[in-house]
Amino acid sequence: MKVLWIFLILACVRGKSAQTGYSDFEKEKIVMTLPEFADPVTYGEYAYAASQQDVCNQILQMATRITNNPTEAVDPPQSSIYTKADVQLDTENTLICHVTGFFPPPVAVTWTKNNLNVTDSSTLTRFYPNEDGTYNQFSHLRFTPQSGDIYSCTVQHKGLETPNTKTWEVDVSVPSVGPSVFCGVGLAAGLLGVATGTFFLIKGNQCN
Numbered sequence: 001m002k003v004l005w006i007f008l009i010l011a012c013v014r015g016k017s018a019q020t021g022y023s024d025f026e027k028e029k030i031v032m033t034l035p036e037f038a039d040p041v042t043y044g045e046y047a048y049a050a051s052q053q054d055v056c057n058q059i060l061q062m063a064t065r066i067t068n069n070p071t072e073a074v075d076p077p078q079s080s081i082y083t084k085a086d087v088q089l090d091t092e093n094t095l096i097c098h099v100t101g102f103f104p105p106p107v108a109v110t111w112t113k114n115n116l117n118v119t120d121s122s123t124l125t126r127f128y129p130n131e132d133g134t135y136n137q138f139s140h141l142r143f144t145p146q147s148g149d150i151y152s153c154t155v156q157h158k159g160l161e162t163p164n165t166k167t168w169e170v171d172v173s174v175p176s177v178g179p180s181v182f183c184g185v186g187l188a189a190g191l192l193g194v195a196t197g198t199f200f201l202i203k204g205n206q207c208n
Contacts, residue, residue: 023046023049023050025049025050025053028046028050029046030045030046030049072104073103073104074103074104074158074159075101075102075103075134075159076101076102076157076159076160076164077099077100077101077102077107077155077157077159077160077164078099078100078101078164079097079098079099079100079153079155079164079166080097080098080166081095081096081097081098081151081152081153081166081167081168082095082096082098082168083095083096083168084096084140087145087170087172088145088172089145089146089147089170089172090144090145090146091144091145092142092143092144093142093143093144093145094140094141094142094143095111095140095141095143095151095153095168096138096139096140097109097111097138097139097140097141097153097155097166098136098137098138099136099137099138099139099155100130100134100135100136100137101130101134101136102134102135102136102137102157102159103133103134103135103159104135104158105127105135105137106127106137107127107137107155107156107157108155108156108157109122109124109137109139109153109154109155109156110153110154110156111139111141111151111152111153111154112151112152112154113143113149113150113151114149114150115150118141121141121142122139122140122141123139123140123141124137124138124139125137125138125139125140139153141153145170145172146170147170147171147172148169148170149169149170150167150168150169150170151167151168151169151170152165152166152167152168153165153166153167153168
């Protein structure tokens with residue numbers, strides 16, 4: 001379709017349509033563009049070209065609307081949220097909201113802490129190109145983890161029907177005593193088995 005429109009446009013634009021000649025509507029004649037040493041040729045009739053002006057104008061107007069207002073490709077973003085460093089309570093850290101795979105820019109990123117807007121405390125990088133022609137962008141939020149706090153990163157983009165929200169909750173697990181207990185019991189049982197086996201082995205040898 002694009003090639004067809006280019007052909008039609010070139011066929012209607014005076015002075016740019018043909019390698020051999022064109023219809024000059026101001027001079028009202030056919031103007032040949034071949035060099036003087038070329039073999040003479042006849043390039044249509046001016047009367048026919050003049051009669052097709054309305055058709056050409058309609059084609060040019062339609063082509064102008066199409067080329068000036070093309071359908072824009074839109075790719076919705078995907079987002080993820082994670083911390084920069086391992087989480088320790090009461091130790092300052094950074095939450096990162098990574099937005100990728102979107103086109104065109106920009107995206108809008110908002111942050112909340114326990115449902116309160118904290119976007120003013122965040123930063124947003126410029127967008128970076130991906131190999132597939134889409135873009136990715138990062139938003140950062142400095143925070144100090146407190147047990148039970150819930151953070152969210154909400155991304156808005158023209159490719160999304162509804163905003164995309166990712167949440168992250170402060171959850172620092174206390175090391176469980178279970179594994180240590182089971183390991184201790186297992187080790188004790190193993191040592192007891194070795195000792196018992198050794199005792200009966202010695203007694204057996206003495207009987208012989």
